[in-house]
Amino acid sequence: MNHVFHDHLPTAPWMAEATRRLPGVQPLAGYHEWLARDEAFAGQMALRDRLVAERRGDVIATSPGSEAAVDELYEEVLHALAGRAWYAWHSGGLEGTCTRPDGVVVPLNSHDKLGTLARLVQQDLCLMEKPEGADEHVLTAAVLCFPASWTLAQKIGRPLSAIHDPVAPYDAEMARRVQRLFDNLRDDTPLWRQNAMIYQKPDLYHPRLEDDPRDDHEGGGYLRSEKQVLLRLVETRAVVFSIHTYIVRLEDLTQAQRAGLAEQGEGA
Structure with a gap:
């Protein structure tokens, strides 16, 4: 049976000063590395298939006016995957099919671009756009x-500062720093950061409303870590915020990683 766990954590953000301090942003080594796959691909993709089929309204959202950015994101991802030998393309064009590395055939439906992307890559994909005259980028799709521990329905259409309202370290100064990152992001230089939080359960689909208490981490045995990438789309200037989620049992971290995590405390 395919599982969603990882057998190791390739990068532990709490182990280096550059990635430990907030916001901990670094240049991405290779442009297309934001669409990485790993040993949990099959299990995570099977879950994504089920979520798109059964909870589509909870996991996919768009705002009016986001169509052009969604179109460009779709083309960007398909172009990136087209050069990878482990994806097989059939029938040609944008209305053919693609066989994923786990053997599942995905129809390329240009009338459901976000739904198609959700079933092609491990990463969650958020589009951030800055309306004319606005001070902040807004989550548009x-x-x-x-x-x-957040819910898409509460965040869609909101600016960066409102999205991060419940996040304690995200104060006014942090909001300014993050907005500068978005404003100055170069087309050819994606940026990445990584977080880490301890959870009681290894549930990848873990929504939570803003005002609900987080009571799922005391005594937890799983480390959840997101590698987040910021990438600028050339035509629409939208920023892609991609999220590659790792779930690792604490016992599967290296001894050095466990020791470093203990020094930093939960939520490194």
Whole structure:
């Protein structure tokens, strides 16, 4: 049976000063590395398939006016995957099919671009756009199959500062720093950061409303870590915020990682 766990955590953000301090943003080594796959691909993709089929309204959302950015994101992802030998393309064009690395055939439906992307890659994909005259980028469209204690319906259409209202370290100064990152993001230089939180359960689909208490981490045995990438789309200037989620048993971290995590405390 395919599972959603990872057998190791390739990058532990709490182990280096550059990635430990907030916001901990670094240049991405390779442009297309934001669409990485790993040993949990099959299990995570099977869950994504079920969520898109059974909870589509909870995991996919768009705002009016986001169509052009969604179109460009779709083309960007398909172009990136087209050069990878482990994806097989059939029938040609944008209305053919693609066989994923786990053998599942995905129809390429240009009338359901976010739904198609949700079933092609492990990453959740959020589109952030800055309306003319606005001070902040706004979440205008998203595929969010693996929310880490937040709910897409509460965040869609909201600006960065409002999205991060419940996040304690995200104060006014942090909001300014993050907005500068979005404003100055270059087309050819994606950026990445990574977080880490301890959970009691390994549930990838873990929504939570803003005002609900987080009571799922005391005594938890799982580390949930998101590698988040910021990438600028050339034509629409929208920013893609992608999320690659790792779930690792604490016992599967290296001894050095466990020791470092203990020093930093939960929520490194």
